[in-house]
Amino acid sequence: MGKRTLRLAHLYPELLNLYGDSGNVLVFRRRMEWRQMACQVEEVHVGETPSLGGVDIVLIGGGSDREQRIVCESLRKAREELSSYVADGGVLLAVCGGYQLLGHSYLMGDEEVEGLSLVDLYTDRGSPRLTRNLVVASEIARRPIVGFENHGGRTHLGPGVTPLGRVLSGFGNDGQSGLEGCRFANVVGTYVHGPLLPKNPEVADWLIARALERRYADASLEPLDDSVEIAANQAILDRLGVDA
Amino acid sequence: VSSRYGCAVRKEGIAVAVRTHVATGAGRLVRLVLRKVAHRQGSQLPGRVALAIDPAAISGLAARVRQGCIAVSGTNGKTTTTNLIASAIEESGLSVASNRDGANMAAGIASALLEHGPDWAVLEVDELSTVRVMGELRPAYFVLLNLFRDQLDRAGEIDHVQDTIVEALRLSPQTTLVACADDPLVWAVARRAARSGTRVLSFGVASDLHVGRDRVSGARFCPECGARLDYAWHTFAHLGSFSCPTCDFSRPEPDFAASEVEVSPTGVACMVEVSGRGPARLRSGLGGAYAVYDLLAAWAAAHLAGVTASSFADTLSSFSPENGRLEHFRVRGREVVLNLAKNPTGLNLNIGLMLQDPRARSALIVVNDEPNDGRDVSWIWDVDFERLQGNSVTPHCGGERARDVQVRLRYAGMGAEIACDVAAALELTEDVARDGVLYVLTNYSALAPARQELLRLEGRR
Numbered sequence: 045m046g047k048r049t050l051r052l053a054h055l056y057p058e059l060l061n062l063y064g065d066s067g068n069v070l071v072f073r074r075r076m077e078w079r080q081m082a083c084q085v086e087e088v089h090v091g092e093t094p095s096l097g098g099v100d101i102v103l104i105g106g107g108s109d110r111e112q113r114i115v116c117e118s119l120r121k122a123r124e125e126l127s128s129y130v131a132d133g134g135v136l137l138a139v140c141g142g143y144q145l146l147g148h149s150y151l152m153g154d155e156e157v158e159g160l161s162l163v164d165l166y167t168d169r170g171s172p173r174l175t176r177n178l179v180v181a182s183e184i185a186r187r188p189i190v191g192f193e194n195h196g197g198r199t200h201l202g203p204g205v206t207p208l209g210r211v212l213s214g215f216g217n218d219g220q221s222g223l224e225g226c227r228f229a230n231v232v233g234t235y236v237h238g239p240l241l242p243k244n245p246e247v248a249d250w251l252i253a254r255a256l257e258r259r260y261a262d263a264s265l266e267p268l269d270d271s272v273e274i275a276a277n278q279a280i281l282d283r284l285g286v287d288a
Numbered sequence: 289v290s291s292r293y294g295c296a297v298r299k300e301g302i303a304v305a306v307r308t309h310v311a312t313g314a315g316r317l318v319r320l321v322l323r324k325v326a327h328r329q330g331s332q333l334p335g336r337v338a339l340a341i342d343p344a345a346i347s348g349l350a351a352r353v354r355q356g357c358i359a360v361s362g363t364n365g366k367t368t369t370t371n372l373i374a375s376a377i378e379e380s381g382l383s384v385a386s387n388r389d390g391a392n393m394a395a396g397i398a399s400a401l402l403e404h405g406p407d408w409a410v411l412e413v414d415e416l417s418t419v420r421v422m423g424e425l426r427p428a429y430f431v432l433l434n435l436f437r438d439q440l441d442r443a444g445e446i447d448h449v450q451d452t453i454v455e456a457l458r459l460s461p462q463t464t465l466v467a468c469a470d471d472p473l474v475w476a477v478a479r480r481a482a483r484s485g486t487r488v489l490s491f492g493v494a495s496d497l498h499v500g501r502d503r504v505s506g507a508r509f510c511p512e513c514g515a516r517l518d519y520a521w522h523t524f525a526h527l528g529s530f531s532c533p534t535c536d537f538s539r540p541e542p543d544f545a546a547s548e549v550e551v552s553p554t555g556v557a558c559m560v561e562v563s564g565r566g567p568a569r570l571r572s573g574l575g576g577a578y579a580v581y582d583l584l585a586a587w588a589a590a591h592l593a594g595v596t597a598s599s600f601a602d603t604l605s606s607f608s609p610e611n612g613r614l615e616h617f618r619v620r621g622r623e624v625v626l627n628l629a630k631n632p633t634g635l636n637l638n639i640g641l642m643l644q645d646p647r648a649r650s651a652l653i654v655v656n657d658e659p660n661d662g663r664d665v666s667w668i669w670d671v672d673f674e675r676l677q678g679n680s681v682t683p684h685c686g687g688e689r690a691r692d693v694q695v696r697l698r699y700a701g702m703g704a705e706i707a708c709d710v711a712a713a714l715e716l717t718e719d720v721a722r723d724g725v726l727y728v729l730t731n732y733s734a735l736a737p738a739r740q741e742l743l744r745l746e747g748r749r
Contacts, residue, residue: 058508058509059509061670062437062445063664063666063667064666064667064668064669064670065669066669066670067666067669067696067699070669070699071699074699090516108445108446108447109445109447110445110447110511110514111509113514114509114514175663175664176663177663192663192664192665192666194664237666238664238666238669239666239669242669242692242695242696242699243692243695272691272694272695272698273695273698275691275694276691276692276694276695279691
């Protein structure tokens with residue numbers, strides 16, 4: 045069997061890269077390379093409509109309101125393409141603003157902006173902004189997922205949508221339900237913004253495995269030495285007094 | 289009725305004056321105690337006390353500044369630029385009140401203004417604090433250096449920072465904005481302020497510096513119409529000669545322009561035009577392409593405050609930062625360079641600086657996440673640490689988020705050990721770089737402790 049290769053499409057990196065989102069791309073790339081796999085990264089720029097045939101992982105990051113508004117129009121043109129991709133079991137990771145774009149609508153100031161309707165959820169606004177370290181217990185990882193959240197939006201999941209996990213520390217989707225993020229088919233949306241994957245290598249591997257399963261019908265992954273990543277994950281848990 | 293009204297106003301006026309007087313006295317007393325008893329500079333507490341007694345103390349204190357105030361804001365270079373302007377005015381024989389150590393929120397500004405009747409006040413102002421202090425400070429000039437993504441969890445998004453500064457300028461209509469012509473995010477603020485009546489002057493670099501570009505730049509889209517900006521050249525990050533292909537948003541012809549810019553490991557030099565006197569050469573030991581902007585902005589402000597070019601050049605030649613901004617130390621025969629690097633742009637510039645150094649180098653990268661650093665350290669993923677690879681720079685990590693830096697460096701292809709302080713980093717690098725230089729790059733709250741430790745190791749304290 046030849047070298048296993050995955051293609052990753054990073055949507056609008058020049059606009060949706062508010063909080064170090066490029067870290068997620070780097071983690072995908074390295075964790076595949078360390079396992080003798082190849083990772084081809086394609087950046088989709090504003091004005092271009094992504095063509096997702098042959099793509100294995102789609103990444104949508106977070107932007108400022110102004111930047112998200114610019115992206116919105118481009119993205120809506122790609123709605124059909126994205127929708128078929130998701131229905132076909134394509135892996136999609138959307139963080140922060142990108143997570144909000146997955147739903148039916150979100151609020152920009154008082155204006156309701158139409159989203160992609162890829163997942164049955166919507167986002168309204170609340171005060172104050174929810175800003176702090178966030179820890180989430182999720183079925184897709186044995187260790188808690190740690191990261192940082194910073195959002196004015198409050199996201200509400202429809203009945204058929206599974207949350208990514210339960211909030212152990214922090215606010216999550218709406219600061220009230222105790223739920224964080226969403227899971228639907230092979231889509232993961234989360235408010236753990238920017239570099240979600242570096243301190244949560246299990247999440248990276250779960251997404252890679254789903255993509256391998258779809259492309260090669262073989263989700264097996266060679267284990268890596270993640271002691272540095274785990275120590276950084278543990279440092280956040282220790283600081284917040286959360287048990288692993 | 290009118291007399292009673294007038295009387296009430298007078299009484300209230302007296303009450304306000306008395307309150308400011310009491311606030312000033314109390315603040316000065318606290319400062320005296322701190323300096324004499326605790327041997328501390330008191331950059332915050334005296335101002336905090338004064339503001340607790342009189343919330344409008346800044347207004348009363350600013351009114352006692354004889355000639356005028358200059359406020360300096362922007363993401364990077366505030367402290368260096370403020371120090372340069374303050375030194376330049378002082379060297380021309382005038383007295384200056386200044387928050388030289390970078391305590392740049394209301395308390396720090398009030399503390400600096402407690403100085404007895406200065407001729408000028410030169411004050412660094414935190415971007416988000418502008419709206420709190422500008423209406424009271426009413427500076428003659430407001431220097432806006434640049435705007436980058438920085439401390440996003442505290443500042444919200446860059447759009448919010450821009451809105452805040454526009455509002456702050458509206459509260460001080462007599463202020464002239466001195467804005468960086470090369471930064472589209474700054475120039476967007478200037479255009480909005482000008483529309484509401486603010487007088488605007490600008491400074492910029494007149495030609496391509498031909499410096500390497502780093503990977504991430506914050507704004508490449510027109511702030512007015514959203515189209516992708518065209519650049520005739522870049523100086524660093526998103527600064528350069530920009531123009532919008534679809535609307536009239538473009539870099540203005542700067543009022544203060546730097547030409548013939550030279551950037552070398554030993555410093556920067558440039559030519560500036562002086563109205564009616566021909567060009568003058570400015571030279572400084574400050575490192576990195578970005579220093580040109582600090583220099584140019586400082587020159588513009590100093591010139592507006594009446595400082596001559598030759599006096600300014602003298603200030604530059606004797607200017608040595610003693611605040612952990614590219615400060616040099618010698619510890620047991622080894623050179624240590626300490627510098628502040630608190631966001632991707634700052635760290636990318638420092639990496640460029642290190643790579644220019646021909647000696648063997650190691651680095652200690654210290655990242656804290658205190659409130660004034662920003663609790664969120666996601667930005668380390670926007671730093672081009674990859675450039676250190678294969679360049680014989682041995683990195684180490686420190687600070688409260690050392691483990692995050694360690695993960696970042698692992699994904700940049702480098703193993704890095706954790707050093708709990710500068711002494712530990714010196715020990716770890718003993719073998720690899722006995723004659724080499726150690727760069728200690730820290731973000732905001734880690735800077736003062738690192739500097740104290742270096743002074744102690746050097747035997748100065």
